Amino acid sequence: MIQRNATRAVRIGRVIIGDHHPIAVQSMCATPTTDVDATLAQLRLLEQAGADIVRIAADNRKDAQALIRIRGESNAVLSVDLQENYRLAEVIAPHVDKIRYNPGHLYHHERKKPWKDKVAFLVDIAGENDCAIRVGVNAGSVDPEKFSPGEDENSVAPMVESALEHSDLLDSLGFSRYCVSLKDSDPQKTVAAYTAFADVRPEIPLHVGVTEAGMPPMGIEKTRIAFEQLIGNGIGDTVRVSLTLPNDRKHEEIIAGRQILTDISAGRVRTVVHFNPDRLNLISCPSCSRVENEAFIDLAHKVQERTRWAEEHALTIAVMGCRVNGPGETDDADLGLWCGPNYVNLKCRGEKLGAFRYDEILDRLDTELARLVENT
Numbered sequence: 547m548i549q550r551n552a553t554r555a556v557r558i559g560r561v562i563i564g565d566h567h568p569i570a571v572q573s574m575c576a577t578p579t580t581d582v583d584a585t586l587a588q589l590r591l592l593e594q595a596g597a598d599i600v601r602i603a604a605d606n607r608k609d610a611q612a613l614i615r616i617r618g619e620s621n622a623v624l625s626v627d628l629q630e631n632y633r634l635a636e637v638i639a640p641h642v643d644k645i646r647y648n649p650g651h652l653y654h655h656e657r658k659k660p661w662k663d664k665v666a667f668l669v670d671i672a673g674e675n676d677c678a679i680r681v682g683v684n685a686g687s688v689d690p691e692k693f694s695p696g697e698d699e700n701s702v703a704p705m706v707e708s709a710l711e712h713s714d715l716l717d718s719l720g721f722s723r724y725c726v727s728l729k730d731s732d733p734q735k736t737v738a739a740y741t742a743f744a745d746v747r748p749e750i751p752l753h754v755g756v757t758e759a760g761m762p763p764m765g766i767e768k769t770r771i772a773f774e775q776l777i778g779n780g781i782g783d784t785v786r787v788s789l790t791l792p793n794d795r796k797h798e799e800i801i802a803g804r805q806i807l808t809d810i811s812a813g814r815v816r817t818v819v820h821f822n823p824d825r826l827n828l829i830s831c832p833s834c835s836r837v838e839n840e841a842f843i844d845l846a847h848k849v850q851e852r853t854r855w856a857e858e859h860a861l862t863i864a865v866m867g868c869r870v871n872g873p874g875e876t877d878d879a880d881l882g883l884w885c886g887p888n889y890v891n892l893k894c895r896g897e898k899l900g901a902f903r904y905d906e907i908l909d910r911l912d913t914e915l916a917r918l919v920e921n922t
């Protein structure tokens with residue numbers, strides 16, 4: 547038995563999170579949403595592995611129509627990830643059980659419209675369509691207005707502030723059927739963000755996860771560290787393990803999530819856990835429908851192999867699957883790669899080095915890594 551915070555119950559379709567209900571394990575389809583057959587196949591794999599909730603992204607109207615077709619073929623508990631296009635909620639909400647929005651993404655469309663009006667729109671849609679909401683704050687795309695001049699860019703304060711602000715707004719709109727997430731790719735920062743939020747709002751159910759955790763086994767290890775410290779302290783009502791995996795192995799996220807929860811409840815944890823900051827840190831996104839070249843997954847695994855020689859060096863390499871979020875999410879890495887359809891972009895400490903073919907990027911990465919190691 548895991549002692550849990552007394553959060554309020556939130557119903558998501560036939561699943562209830564919070565209020566001491568079992569911790570729900572969830573994942574997200576990484577196939578293009580418009581490929582209905584592939585997405586349904588992945589959805590079924592995730593369900594067979596024991597997924598309680600499955601998230602599917604909708605970026606545009608074609609995705610929305612595909613998601614409606616997917617719903618027609620499946621009775622899984624479905625969450626839609628609205629990405630930047632919040633108005634799609636109107637089309638999709640009647641067909642799903644939960645809407646996830648990212649506060650940092652509410653600025654991308656209809657820039658002149660106040661974000662509070664956009665949230666009010668989402669709340670109305672959710673209320674009319676029996677949907678729950680997740681306020682999904684992510685370190686790579688925090689609301690820009692939350693950064694004060696001179697603020698330490700490693701601070702988790704802007705994430706916490708954004709999550710608290712949105713919670714207050716949802717409360718003021720009379721909407722309580724929501725949960726919150728505050729994910730970072732660094733497990734210790736993830737723990738700090740969730741803990742700070744739960745100190746102020748212990749009653750709000752939390753969706754816990756380390757974003758862009760990378761590949762197994764390191765990605766599972768990072769997630770385990772965060773889950774042990776959070777869930778071991780009563781924080782967390784639903785979890786997702788975000789791993790970079792080929793599409794036919796995506797269900798391993800569910801298997802890993804269940805295994806970590808089983809270990810925590812059986813007391814198979816380390817009392818003091820620290821992710822080793824003195825070694826090479828590889829972060830990579832779990833992929834999603836935005837991936838334009840599936841070679842991304844293979845590339846991420848090859849980066850892991852190719853950079854093993856530098857394991858003893860405290861450097862961070864980030865590998866991201868798309869051109870939309872990749873540029874921003876690699877900003878803090880020593881070396882960052884993000885994948886387009888034909889080229890992989892490379893940057894070093896925020897400075898773009900160029901775009902390279904998939905068959906030439908590893909050599910260039912190796913050269914840049916050697917240069918950093920020599921100068922560190």
Ligand code: SF4
Nearest residue numbers: 831833834867868871
């Ligand atoms: S970086 Fe791009 S491909 Fe990767 S999970 Fe984020 S949006 Fe999807």
